[in-house]
Amino acid sequence: MNRNEDIQELLESKEEDFVIxxxxxxxxxxxxxHLKVKLQGETVLDVQPHLGYIHRSIEKMCEASSYRxxxxxxxxxxxxxxxxxxxxxxxxxxxxxxxxxPERAKVIRILMSELTRLASHTLWWGALGLxxxxxxxxxxxxxxxxxxxxxxxxxxxxxxxxxxxxPGGVMYDxxxxxxxxxxxxxxxxxxxxxxxxxxxxGNVIFQSRMQGVGVISAEDAVSYGCTGPVARAxxxxxxxxxxxxxxxxxxAKFEEILETGGDCFSRYxxxxxxxxxxxxxxxxxxxxxxxxxxxxxxxxxxxxxKGEFYSRVETARGELGVYxxxxxxxxxxxxxxxSPNFSNLSALKHMAVGGKIGDLVAIMAxxxxxxxxxxx
Amino acid sequence: xLYDFSILTSKIHESLLAHCSPFWxxxxxxxxxxxxxxxxxxxxxxxxxxxxxxxxAFMQIRxxxxxxxxxxxxxxxxxVMKLLLKEGIxxxxxxxxLFNLAPFIVMIxxxxxxxPIPFALGLQMYDINIGIFYISAVSSISVIGILMAGWAxxxxxxxxxxxxxxxxxxxxxxxxxxxxxxxxxxxGSMSLGDIVESQRTGWWIFKGxxxxxxxxxxxxxxxxxxxxxxxxxxxxxESELTAGFHTEYTxxxxxxxxxxxxxxxxxxxxxxxxxFLGGWMPFHVGHLEGFNHIMDFxxxxxxxxxxxxxLIFVIMWFRWTFPRLRIDQLLTLEWKYLMPVSLVxxxxxxxxxxxxxxx
Numbered sequence: 072m073n074r075n076e077d078i079q080e081l082l083e084s085k086e087e088d089f090v091i092x093x094x095x096x097x098x099x100x101x102x103x104x105h106l107k108v109k110l111q112g113e114t115v116l117d118v119q120p121h122l123g124y125i126h127r128s129i130e131k132m133c134e135a136s137s138y139r140x141x142x143x144x145x146x147x148x149x150x151x152x153x154x155x156x157x158x159x160x161x162x163x164x165x166x167x168x169x170x171x172x173p174e175r176a177k178v179i180r181i182l183m184s185e186l187t188r189l190a191s192h193t194l195w196w197g198a199l200g201l202x203x204x205x206x207x208x209x210x211x212x213x214x215x216x217x218x219x220x221x222x223x224x225x226x227x228x229x230x231x232x233x234x235x236x237x238p239g240g241v242m243y244d245x246x247x248x249x250x251x252x253x254x255x256x257x258x259x260x261x262x263x264x265x266x267x268x269x270x271x272x273g274n275v276i277f278q279s280r281m282q283g284v285g286v287i288s289a290e291d292a293v294s295y296g297c298t299g300p301v302a303r304a305x306x307x308x309x310x311x312x313x314x315x316x317x318x319x320x321x322x323a324k325f326e327e328i329l330e331t332g333g334d335c336f337s338r339y340x341x342x343x344x345x346x347x348x349x350x351x352x353x354x355x356x357x358x359x360x361x362x363x364x365x366x367x368x369x370x371x372x373x374x375x376x377k378g379e380f381y382s383r384v385e386t387a388r389g390e391l392g393v394y395x396x397x398x399x400x401x402x403x404x405x406x407x408x409x410s411p412n413f414s415n416l417s418a419l420k421h422m423a424v425g426g427k428i429g430d431l432v433a434i435m436a437x438x439x440x441x442x443x444x445x446x447x
Numbered sequence: 448x449l450y451d452f453s454i455l456t457s458k459i460h461e462s463l464l465a466h467c468s469p470f471w472x473x474x475x476x477x478x479x480x481x482x483x484x485x486x487x488x489x490x491x492x493x494x495x496x497x498x499x500x501x502x503x504a505f506m507q508i509r510x511x512x513x514x515x516x517x518x519x520x521x522x523x524x525x526x527v528m529k530l531l532l533k534e535g536i537x538x539x540x541x542x543x544x545l546f547n548l549a550p551f552i553v554m555i556x557x558x559x560x561x562x563p564i565p566f567a568l569g570l571q572m573y574d575i576n577i578g579i580f581y582i583s584a585v586s587s588i589s590v591i592g593i594l595m596a597g598w599a600x601x602x603x604x605x606x607x608x609x610x611x612x613x614x615x616x617x618x619x620x621x622x623x624x625x626x627x628x629x630x631x632x633x634x635g636s637m638s639l640g641d642i643v644e645s646q647r648t649g650w651w652i653f654k655g656x657x658x659x660x661x662x663x664x665x666x667x668x669x670x671x672x673x674x675x676x677x678x679x680x681x682x683x684x685e686s687e688l689t690a691g692f693h694t695e696y697t698x699x700x701x702x703x704x705x706x707x708x709x710x711x712x713x714x715x716x717x718x719x720x721x722x723f724l725g726g727w728m729p730f731h732v733g734h735l736e737g738f739n740h741i742m743d744f745x746x747x748x749x750x751x752x753x754x755x756x757x758l759i760f761v762i763m764w765f766r767w768t769f770p771r772l773r774i775d776q777l778l779t780l781e782w783k784y785l786m787p788v789s790l791v792x793x794x795x796x797x798x799x800x801x802x803x804x805x806x
Binding site for chain 1: 503506507508509603604607611677678680687688689767768769770771772773774775776
């Protein structure tokens with residue numbers, strides 16, 4: 072831990088605190104997170120996230136909409152993993168309906184999920200560079216993300232909030248160009264991936280900004296409820312795709328990326344290596360999309376039996392849990408989301424106290440927070 | 448061989464003397480020189496904005512400005528017009544006098560530092576015999592302007608930015624100064640005119656053995672840091688402090704800081720070119736008379752600006768490829784690495800000069 076004696080002394084000193092508000096409008100909060108930071112010179116003494124700036128009560132709104140409709144509200148939570156959010160909700164509803172979805176739909180869902188993950192990670196990589204003061208990565212990251220967005224646009228009709236999942240499968244079949252375009256994308260992306268390492272990973276300044284910064288141990292990561300790349304960087308194996316495979320991930324051949332450092336650099340490496348794994352998964356399935364229906368037959372009005380349903384997926388940021396309580400009507404009685412960003416944010420103070428302002432920004436960048444997912 | 452601009456300047460001087468008293472002749476000369484400096488600053492500001500945006504664009508797989516004017520050449524002018532027409536907001540709780548004064552101090556300092564730089568043979572505003580010392584003395588005043596801006600804004604971001612900038616400029620001035628001393632020792636003069644003259648047989652980066660190369664590298668690093676440019680843009684650090692010391696500035700006063708940064712960049716690169724790359728001296732290779740003769744045909748002004756713009760490109764290159772350092776790493780780099788290396792380097796050069804090992 073970087074809490075040495077000097078920091079302890081600072082923490083105990085009786086001087087007046089220098090408090091600055093980072094956010095809600097601030098370049099590095101990636102949205103509207105509001106952090107109240109207590110400083111001693113450049114050293115961070117305390118970080119307090121203030122939530123609620125863009126609270127839209129998505130959970131309550133979900134309770135007011137039908138099982139078919141509430142799925143699409145979740146695109147606006149973690150908008151960078153919109154497809155995975157929808158998938159989690161669809162899965163919970165399918166679980167309630169005891170519905171088995173066609174193989175083709177499963178494979179399409181996997182492909183879309185992994186493409187979403189790539190889109191999210193490329194954006195994260197670019198934004199990380201921006202937070203550390205390097206502008207170029209942002210454009211490099213966006214170059215590849217654009218290609219994925221175009222693929223989405225062609226098949227789903229939207230680029231960000233795709234709303235492609237429905238209970239029982241996916242809304243439409245894939246576009247005839249889909250496979251061809253994904254192939255071109257893969258060729259380009261595999262050519263571009265080494266550039267990511269050349270521009271940032273090997274850079275001395277980058278490494279000195281990342282290594283040993285914002286360390287969180289495996290125990291702490293578990294107790295804060297961290298999931299996804301944040302927990303995996305501390306050596307906590309928590310990939311939902313491996314532990315609780317869903318929608319055909321049990322057949323996918325990929326590795327769960329684990330690092331043991333627990334610092335910013337480990338989190339960085341987990342995400343970069345995950346990009347390679349996602350490429351692997353897409354390569355497995357892109358030529359093996361089974362023929363058949365893309366959607367199971369469902370009734371127009373979906374009613375779930377009385378009971379509780381829970382599903383979870385691995386979004387680009389960690390584990391998203393969807394919990395539905397049904398009273399047997401056509402609307403959910405209670406919906407609760409367990410969002411990965413909220414738990415990951417809770418570890419921010421633990422990581423940032425004792426560091427510098429620059430470290431705080433680096434930690435926030437490697438936590439890869441999406442604020443609408445925290446506030447919901 | 449090379450055109451001596453002092454012929455032109457002395458002609459102007461004589462014709463002025465013929466028409467008015469020496470006092471008024473001097474005053475008129477001040478006005479002419481001042482106009483030239485302001486014109487140069489505006490030209491530098493506009494051309495650097497365009498250059499920076501184009502360089503950045505090509506490094507970031509995009510086109511850059513291409514809408515205003517042919518190839519976007521008028522983009523910078525449009526930017527300046529926008530800044531001129533914007534409302535200059537003064538925060539209510541700020542110290543209004545200092546707040547308004549700070550951008551001018553920064554700008555004036557940037558202009559003052561241009562004075563002893565030789566653009567070509569005889570084309571020099573003021574060949575003071577301690578030219579390089581004068582530049583390092585004057586340029587250190589700019590930190591006062593930055594601290595003033597940060598303090599008077601009454602904003603916490605500004606204050607933090609100004610403090611960072613103060614720590615940074617004061618420390619990096621040391622190694623910048625020490626690397627300048629190396630050339631001063633080699634050339635045996637502080638006058639920039641003499642330093643350029645001493646490179647007639649070869650630039651110091653070639654003649655000065657390894658110490659001169661080390662000094663050149665350190666000078667570029669320290670110069671970038673003094674300019675508060677990425678990767679040393681701690682004072683601005685937009686992802687940490689929104690915009691650092693000029694967070695609260697708008698309109699033309701913000702443009703002053705912006706312009707001052709670019710003029711300072713020009714000054715640092717011009718000094719780098721003058722001290723290490725021979726200033727306006729053409730590139731000569733030993734006894735290749737023919738080659739040297741061809742090189743002499745390129746006017747010195749072009750040599751000077753070519754070298755300067757090359758260094759500016761290098762500094763822009765840094766900015767668009769490197770992430771930012773953290774404040775403690777920044778100071779560690781200076782005090783633990785650059786300073787000791789510079790000191791050892793200085794001793795080495797002293798030895799070389801005493802033993803007469805340099806060419």
